[in-house]
Amino acid sequence: MSQDALSTLLSERDWLLADGATGTTLFNMGLTSGDAPEMWNVDHPDRVRALYQGPVDAGSDIFLTNSFGGTASRLKLHNAQDRVGELNRIAAELGREVADKAGRTVIVAGSMGPTGEIMEPMGPLSFDAAVEMFHEQAEALKAGGVDVLWVETISSPDEYKAAARAAALADMPWCGTMSFDTAGRTMMGVTSAAMAKLVETLPNPPIGFGANCGVGASDLLRTILGFKQTGTERPVIAKGNAGIPKYVHGHIHYDGTPELMADYAVMARDCGARIIGGCCGTTPEHLVAMREALETRAPGAAPALERIAETLGAFSSTSDGTDDKGPAPRERRGRRRG
Template sequence: MTHPFLQALKERPLLVDGATGTLLYSRGASTEASFEHLNLTRQDLVQQAHIDYINAGADVIETNSFSGNRLRLANFGLEEQVWKLNVWSAKVARNAREVAGQPVFVAGSVGPTGKLLSPLGDTSEEEIANAYQEQMEALLAGGVDLFMIETMSSLEETAIAVRMARKVSQLPVVAQLSFSVEGHTFLGVTPEDAVRLLLELGDDLPDVLGINCGAGPGPVFDSLIRLSAAVRAKGYGEDKVSFSCLPNAGQPSLSGGRYTFMSRPSYCASYVEPMVRSGARLVGGCCGTTPEHIKAMRETLDRYIESSKQARSSTLTDLPAVEVPPAVSIIAKSNKKDSSKSSAGKDGKEERSRGNLPDLASRLKEAKDTNNGDFYISVELDPPKGAVSKKLLQAAQLIYEAGADAINVGDSPMARVRMSSMATCQLIGSKVGIDTIIHFTTRDRNLMGIQADLLGCQALGIKNVIALTGDPPALGNYVHATAVYDVDSVGLIKIISQLNQGQDIAGNSIGSPTTLSIACALNPTHENRQQELERLKKKIDAGAHFIMTQPIYQVTDLTDFLDQYGPLPIPILVGIMPLHSFKHAEYLHNEVPGISIPQEVRDAMEKAGEEGSQVGLELAEELLEEVKSMCQGTYLVPSFGRYEEMATLVRRLKAKSKFKSAAPA
């Protein structure tokens, strides 16, 4: 499966952000301290820099980790914080992406070590390799989408960095050298010499080879021409390696004790089209470029892309014109499902009920009672951190087209502020046309607010609710926020049950009863099994229609609990969170409450190495095969926003007859 970044690169040129360091410097960061340390001490400052570049139109943002290797951090006494600084550089960039709500790629920035290899220096290849591996593993754990090795002067050091990137993961790799105005690196490497790098790497080629920093647009463009000609002359076609070009905003000058760069945004933008026409698939800026530069480059690139489309379409003048429905201006709709069945109730009719149960509750009960083979699949999406929903809707569309039955939406998970789950569900239902399951907590609502929002869910067509108490604010980013907790999840289930009978909790009539399917949560690996058993019984007695478990990683997680509880009177959806790597497994097991991963699974992930993501999907699929006879469905939980992998798993499951969904009666 082609990585989304590489697929996007095939489809169109991508715009990389500008100089994060320049922006931080202009906003008060000291050059006497480590910029990477700001990932811990001034996350707001770093995040805003990323957001500004996203809003300017960047397709790719780079983490604030350029000097994040052990050898450079030692200059500031931070060499023992490599892991933390790099993980947080990725997290801050990903948080910025969520807040901005745009589907940008997060590139892990990896700069030179600042050390010279023998015979010019006394640093060994092993030391440099270890430094890069350590940094890249941390960036990978933080959730980057690709590695961007940049501002390199040594072919040997670049080769080491590329090999380490290939060793730690299968993510795309961009490798960039830095040529001066004179057309060579400070170690004398020329664009023509870069061919030696490709020959040296053999099968470990970077996906993109290019130029950044060193000089302004003019000299860097000249170096691009030379690099492209030399590489293509050696037989490396576009299918082997693409090019990038990220110049500085001219040369810096010192004025008033601060460095400034002279090239105007319009000047830098004027080189975008020549760069792309000369083979660059990644363009952007380096030192001195600001959001204003990137905005100007975005406008120029968009004009070029549009003119290219028009030029191609002009050759098809004998084809009839096709009128595109207005709906595709947000997200193209798939015709494989009837969108009138969506949770938003777009046809204005009440959702069907079987007997006295709401639709989903009835469907799952029928699957449990008759063993009809109906297997329900939901995928969990977190709401955006800002008000822009484009990335969310793209993910929802992907999941919908893969064949999932529903999307379940978190309610400010981990007590971190996000768009309301109700608004998110309504957007997904109305724009994409797939059912939703809303996570509904009692943390932020009093008794009046709970009932008001539940009535709102009914009115908006959000008919499936998982009743949760919710993580306390102390766990999140508003530690002093007031938690309400007028009732817990058991009390919430009772409230929903009463609304389904046409009354509020005071016994007042609400007119037509609500038709909400009620899910409750279960942690089968809870350290206090007896307490969890008692809580589940209370939830079922209160009126829960079905169960959704915490993610499990072995069949005995479920069977041991069921052996002690006895036959379940209601259906169950098993939670599955595929693993990506050994470090991911270790983190979830040791640091995330409610998740326990057996040693044999962690051993398997350690053995998987760079095949971790694939092995994680295979383990998830195998586990679902084992628990299929004990449950009526699953909900899949992605990590690091990797919805493509969830779509892949959904498609795999749907391809097997035992996991197909039965059409609702």
């Protein structure tokens, strides 16, 4: 079987630049709160093409499709649960169109966000139902021509496993990130060390895994260091928010400047991330600065936590969640399941 496009690119390059924020960009184009962004794939295809073109022009090697809320459970909120196939396929087709005109290899990653439902036993969503929803979305993204599936902003290990199973059923390579936003853990209590371990227990591990969104860029980099401390050799993904959200005049603004995101990108690389992008608040302007910094600043040693906080802002919690349960991640390594 020929190697997938993302693995090929990773074998040729030390780092890859991912894209920025889908939501921020769409809101800037006129999407209103409460609307389903996925509807724009059909209603405003030119705006979605422009969404994709931004990161391509800024030098991104990867961009995510406008399909984050594309599962039946999320689309049901807009009475569009029967349009999963159409909305995801078109999100991918528009992406393929933009990537194929780029004049270089650009990876189209099919975004798959959380179902929005709580998994059993705490909630009503069964594992099989989650797999079925993700699989329906995955097949549509595949049909539209994505290179890789990109599972993101997950907080539950079971939901992560369900998405992995769906990728296997669709016979697609995939990447998967979790969102660490509660004292270094995901909302469901997963630490960076636990995620690195989880990934290796999957029958079809992702090409790359990591963290996206969460609190600020500082917290995200601490999580990246947590992954690397486990000794993982799998490519690590860092997609941090552009600074910290501030509520101004009824809107959420992120205070991260292009200069701050350039520092973040270089530090993410030095922390060990191979795929580096931005999440909420990150615009093409930020991406241009990130690319330039990655290309012009020499690689260095992993930054100390003090330096991360000094450069990117204070951590939101004193702990990254890995230090309060049993031995340190490094000591746990020998017992990892083979």
